[in-house]
Amino acid sequence: MSLYSLHSSAAANEIVVAGHSHVLAVMHAIADSGRSDMAVAYTSNPVDGVPLDDSYWDFVYEVSEGKAVAVMWNGNQHHALFLIEPEPPFSVWPALQGQFERSHGVAVRTRRKLARVLRLPHSRDVNAGASLVPRSMLQAMWAPTFAQLEFALELLVPDREVIVVSTPPPKRQVVVEQNLSSEAWFLPIAERMGVDIGDLPVTDEFVRLAMWKTLHAQLADTCRAYGVPVVPVPSEATDSDGFLLPEYSAPDATHANAEYGRIMCEVMAMWVSK
Amino acid sequence: MGKQMTQHRAHPYRELASTAYWRGSVSRGEVPVGINPRGVFLPTDRVVSAGSCFASNLVPWLDMAGIEYVRTEQPHPAFAHLPENLGYRDFSAAYGNMYSVRQFVQLIQRAWKRFKPLEDRWHEDGKVVDPFRPGLKYPAMSDGEFDALTAQHLDRVAAALEAATVVVFTLGLTEAWRSRLDGAVFPVAPGVIAGEFDSDRHEFVNFDYESVVGDLRELRGMLNELPQQPRLVLTVSPVPLVATAVSAHVLCSSIYSKSVLRAAAGYAADTLAGIEYFPAYEIVTGPQAPKDFFDTDARTVRPQAIEIVMRAMMGEASAGLGMTPSESVAAPDGVASVRLSNLISEAECEEAMLDDRI
Numbered sequence: 001m002s003l004y005s006l007h008s009s010a011a012a013n014e015i016v017v018a019g020h021s022h023v024l025a026v027m028h029a030i031a032d033s034g035r036s037d038m039a040v041a042y043t044s045n046p047v048d049g050v051p052l053d054d055s056y057w058d059f060v061y062e063v064s065e066g067k068a069v070a071v072m073w074n075g076n077q078h079h080a081l082f083l084i085e086p087e088p089p090f091s092v093w094p095a096l097q098g099q100f101e102r103s104h105g106v107a108v109r110t111r112r113k114l115a116r117v118l119r120l121p122h123s124r125d126v127n128a129g130a131s132l133v134p135r136s137m138l139q140a141m142w143a144p145t146f147a148q149l150e151f152a153l154e155l156l157v158p159d160r161e162v163i164v165v166s167t168p169p170p171k172r173q174v175v176v177e178q179n180l181s182s183e184a185w186f187l188p189i190a191e192r193m194g195v196d197i198g199d200l201p202v203t204d205e206f207v208r209l210a211m212w213k214t215l216h217a218q219l220a221d222t223c224r225a226y227g228v229p230v231v232p233v234p235s236e237a238t239d240s241d242g243f244l245l246p247e248y249s250a251p252d253a254t255h256a257n258a259e260y261g262r263i264m265c266e267v268m269a270m271w272v273s274k
Numbered sequence: 275m276g277k278q279m280t281q282h283r284a285h286p287y288r289e290l291a292s293t294a295y296w297r298g299s300v301s302r303g304e305v306p307v308g309i310n311p312r313g314v315f316l317p318t319d320r321v322v323s324a325g326s327c328f329a330s331n332l333v334p335w336l337d338m339a340g341i342e343y344v345r346t347e348q349p350h351p352a353f354a355h356l357p358e359n360l361g362y363r364d365f366s367a368a369y370g371n372m373y374s375v376r377q378f379v380q381l382i383q384r385a386w387k388r389f390k391p392l393e394d395r396w397h398e399d400g401k402v403v404d405p406f407r408p409g410l411k412y413p414a415m416s417d418g419e420f421d422a423l424t425a426q427h428l429d430r431v432a433a434a435l436e437a438a439t440v441v442v443f444t445l446g447l448t449e450a451w452r453s454r455l456d457g458a459v460f461p462v463a464p465g466v467i468a469g470e471f472d473s474d475r476h477e478f479v480n481f482d483y484e485s486v487v488g489d490l491r492e493l494r495g496m497l498n499e500l501p502q503q504p505r506l507v508l509t510v511s512p513v514p515l516v517a518t519a520v521s522a523h524v525l526c527s528s529i530y531s532k533s534v535l536r537a538a539a540g541y542a543a544d545t546l547a548g549i550e551y552f553p554a555y556e557i558v559t560g561p562q563a564p565k566d567f568f569d570t571d572a573r574t575v576r577p578q579a580i581e582i583v584m585r586a587m588m589g590e591a592s593a594g595l596g597m598t599p600s601e602s603v604a605a606p607d608g609v610a611s612v613r614l615s616n617l618i619s620e621a622e623c624e625e626a627m628l629d630d631r632i
Contacts, residue, residue, distance in 0.1 A: 081352065090350045093419035132426050135419060136401065137353055137412035217415075 008039030029261030075167025313589015326446025
């Protein structure tokens with residue numbers, strides 16, 4: 001049995017959507033709408049999942065013959081390490097320290113406990129001077145995560161029409177904290193750790209937004225080298241600062257929902273036909 | 275009779291300490307006797323160091339001896355595993371190597387907002403490069419970010435000085451390149467690592483004795499503005515020039531530079547309160563020094579020489595630290611020696627990059 005499947009509402013389709021977990025929003029949108037022009041190439045078991053390695057992209061190549069491919073690449077690198085605020089906190093341009101004075105009342109001991117359990121960086125006698133981290137340093141840290149995108153583009157671009165789709169922007173602080181406090185898989189973990197969900201030190205929203213923008217600049221640079229356009233997040237899905245609107249948020253800290261997926265289907269269809 | 279007359283005559287040399295006499299104090303292949311009996315540092319010192327790449331060798335010894343080395347600009351722990359260039363993480367703040375006193379004076383002036391160089395950034399390949407730290411591996415991506423990162427850096431420089439009880443500065447070069455607009459000294463000629471050399475904007479300078487003394491006087495004066503008035507310890511780097519921009523053989527230029535720096539440092543230590551001179555230069559380059567203190571290129575100072583210098587500088591605090599010179603040659607796999615060897619072998623100098631571009 002194949003590790004991967006084509007999730008579609010119809011036998012024929014024109015666009016294969018491929019990539020990491022953010023494709024789930026599109027998958028749900030297709031299932032809800034019965035949209036027939038798109039299919040999502042993903043694991044056969046989205047609940048457990050399998051690593052999307054080179055064999056996955058070989059599968060995408062096979063099932064996309066004669067079709068366009070829309071890639072939703074990763075998009076959670078900033079969350080993977082920094083959804084929970086490290087100690088000491090850091091900022092990223094343009095989110096300067098003064099713009100996000102924290103007053104969440106987070107107990108220091110809770111942050112240190114979390115840092116130990118989650119093996120996150122934590123301060124010893126680190127100075128306060130590491131507060132602003134260069135964006136190019138973030139990009140250096142994330143560079144290895146783009147190696148497989150380059151593999152995928154090298155495989156697909158010569159024979160396929162390819163677009164790369166921006167992944168959802170971060171959610172507002174209150175949305176993330178609210179969702180974390182009710183997230184089914186995380187509650188038992190937090191309980192075992194003895195952590196009060198209300199004390200979770202989520203990284204400041206403007207820092208997360210700055211990291212997301214830095215990540216997408218890196219995505220754009222990578223795609224530009226292959227002549228592949230990057231589809232931006234539509235403005236209707238974001239608030240005035242660029243955060244994902246709550247109505248498009250899945251009930252977790254990082255993903256968008258089927259309604260967002262529906263919008264992205266429209267956008268992808270427009271871009272493919274350009 | 276002549277010999278009897280000599281033995282009983284009084285003269286100025288009769289009452290000198292034994293270390294004033296070459297015989298008995300200096301022997302080939304041995305550390306000069308009594309060159310620094312007590313060491314430079316106190317156990318309670320908080321040390322800031324700056325200068326040429328040779329200056330970074332001090333740091334692991336201070337760490338091992340439990341003497342606080344001031345660090346105000348270390349990378350955030352989440353990013354500490356990412357590499358950095360050219361010693362920007364080796365000093366108290368991320369200023370990297372500084373080869374002239376003038377460069378250090380200007381850095382402090384910038385940190386105290388008394389000097390803002392007119393040529394303060396270079397735009398290259400979508401990045402904004404700091405002309406005074408051209409080798410930084412993670413430059414800013416916009417002018418706004420550059421301003422914020424630079425302000426943060428200068429703030430950290432100021433914080434380091436405010437914490438120091440002693441500042442160690444290793445004088446490296448007299449030759450430098452500076453802005454014609456305002457005299458801002460670059461660590462290396464524009465165009466070598468980054469930027470573009472423009473003879474209308476950039477000029478060569480070979481700081482003479484009076485200039486270096488003047489800069490040392492100004493440096494001491496600036497440090498006196500700090501409440502704790504830190505001690506200033508000067509050393510001269512024994513590492514010869516990579517290249518000279520003077521129309522002379524590089525050997526002559528190198529000896530000239532070191533002579534100027536040594537004379538200026540000595541004069542400053544003799545005449546200005548709060549300045550000491552430590553003879554690292556003499557230990558490594560004096561006629562008593564073993565031939566194997568330098569590598570076959572006659573420029574790279576070997577680990578055993580650095581260890582001897584550091585032990586002399588640390589004085590009693592070095593007891594029990596690291597390895598003896600003979601052990602460091604025979605057993606390089608010990609933690610202290612590997613660390614020291616790595617630090618030394620990986621200590622990059624902007625100056626050394628000149629070789630690849632000639």
